[in-house]
């Protein structure tokens with residue numbers, strides 16, 4: 123049976139058929155027919171945002187906490203251009219989202235019509251793929267294809283641009299099952315020969331380390347499960363990138379903590395000194411490798427990635443395995459077990475001995491104070507008081523983000539949403555709303571910096587309207603803290619434009635939005651204040667006044683190898699050469 | 707470099723890849739990319755090259771399979787072996803890309819380009835231009851009392867060589883199509 127309907131009705135029908143429950147969006151002239159359809163149904167909930175960037179980050183938060191494709195709906199021109207930052211954010215972090223944008227009618231395209239922008243042109247390098255649909259007959263198939271592309275292989279953002287006349291016109295609806303997707307089928311099964319080499323290397327390695335990333339999370343909960351079994355049975359140490367936190371539990375005994383520029387001493391030194399690196403779903407990002415020439419000089423490298431272009435992009439790999447993490451881990455684990463569960467026990471014992479020495483450095487030690495709240499202390503207390511709760515954390519970008527990664531523990535995947543690749547200030551607040559919409563009864567906290575939080579604070583209006591009780595935990599140092607830290611270390615303490623002047627009174631701001639505001643500046647009051655925040659049934663803006671000039675350590679300065687890490691203020695004299703200052 | 711653009715040591719003549727992966731040699735490769743003939747596909751491919759800082763030495767594109775809406779893009783690019791590998795991987799993962807062939811390493815291939823040359827001249831120079839054209843098997847496709855337009859098909863090197871010879875004889879303008887290439891045999 124073929125069904126005839128308008129383009130606008132097709133959009134809603136296709137979303138329903140794809141199992142979409144919620145759309146984050148903002149109306150405008152070029153999407154009015156779609157909004158009219160949304161008005162006349164009850165299956166799909168619409169969350170009205172306050173800025174289109176917010177809509178896209180909410181869709182990202184929704185996607186990352188559920189594993190499903192997040193959907194945003196925006197109008198033409200400024201609506202679409204406002205969505206660009208979120209699209210690039212999702213591209214860099216491989217987050218599956220679909221943005222549907224309105225466009226001027228087909229006959230007006232190219233005439234500089236009102237609110238016309240070349241949306242597919244602008245977003246071509248910002249999406250995994252995008253489509254301008256000029257014919258209603260093709261619309262539903264394109265939307266189904268867009269979902270397929272977004273979630274297949276390495277996930278990513280897609281955009282479908284729909285001119286207004288295409289929304290009004292009538293055409294035939296192509297259901298999901300009839301949609302042609304055959305041509306885009308990324309490979310998921312790893313090459314058995316390479317998996318055998320992987321297992322062989324694991325059997326003999328003296329100093330192995332698992333280096334895991336967002337690919338484990340993207341592959342689904344089963345990947346994390348298999349990884350845990352592999353780690354437990356081999357007793358290999360494991361570290362993870364910022365993106366992969368939670369794929370192995372922070373309380374697990376083989377956990378070394380996060381690696382990278384602000385990663386833990388033991389994690390980075392294990393990477394530097396290992397003889398076998400098992401990269402599962404990470405991409406050798408520059409925040410991880412430091413100086414390429416000196417990156418883990420003595421190791422053989424296994425790299426499991428679903429995206430062939432990630433292999434050998436930055437670091438030469440000895441055993442490249444193109445495939446989905448779940449499939450590859452499953453096969454490798456099966457093979458390793460069948461071959462007798464061999465590891466180099468003597469080597470491993472020595473290796474763990476060295477790791478124990480590195481751990482004993484206690485690299486996260488900081489000087490606490492009873493007069494002023496240290497940001498690290500605030501996060502330690504937040505961690506202690508929310509432990510065991512059904513908790514999701516989002517962050518903004520800056521020092522607070524790195525401290526959150528260091529001091530909060532994640533026991534499972536999909537519980538940690540942070541803007542890693544793009545480093546988008548303003549991500550955390552809308553992302554927290556997206557997460558809360560997906561998990562209405564969970565505790566959702568955005569660990570924020572004062573400057574980042576202001577970038578999308580209008581979304582508190584959305585949080586109020588849709589009763590999402592998100593907690594905004596602002597570590598307020600009245601600085602663009604991370605910028606200030608770099609200026610201190612790399613630019614002769616010339617603090618150019620890194621003071622947050624004229625900050626609003628966050629408690630009054632909370633009042634103005636109609637939610638709860640809490641300010642805390644005395645360490646002695648902190649626990650009670652956090653408990654107040656947790657107890658309140660609604661959104662909270664928590665203004666935590668912290669030490670203004672705290673630096674985030676450990677730190678591997680740009681352009682330095684892993685074993686030249688800075689551990690604290692005392693170590694920082696003159697270690698960063700002019701070459702390091704050039705890198706970001 | 708042979709006329710096929712195969713650098714010494716590249717894998718097409720050996721069972722092993724003899725190139726040092728870390729050496730900073732710059733190679734020239736001819737890639738054939740089969741893509742869906744949909745709007746914007748060329749912009750996507752060109753955007754990949756400009757966005758990631760890859761070189762395009764020449765580029766041709768046309769629909770080659772009307773029934774299945776497929777086009778063939780032939781692109782000649784230069785880079786280190788690692789960059790060439792990246793270019794191929796980046797092209798291959800694009801949604802509308804069906805196939806990527808490296809005609810430089812996948813085996814012997816033929817490359818041809820078509821060029822038009824407008825040469826003006828009188829007397830001796832005019833006669834010399836005509837004689838050279840004959841040697842190069844260039845056809846005269848237009849002539850006036852003071853000018854010729856020659857048409858020539860060949861490898862890019864042959865076209866360069868002919869252009870060099872025509873320049874002192876009065877080369878006014880030149881148009882070239884860019885390289886089209888196919889692998890030899892089946």
Ligand SMILES: Cc1ncc(C[n+]2csc(CCOP(=O)(O)OP(=O)(O)O)c2C)c(N)n1
Pocket residue numbers: 518519520521522523545546547548570571572573574575597599601602603604605
């Ligand atoms: C949109 C955007 N603009 C600029 C930057 C550069 N940047 C990185 S961290 C940072 C300072 C963040 O300050 P704040 O949010 O207060 O966090 P803190 O570092 O103090 O914890 C800036 C400006 C960025 N990451 N994103």
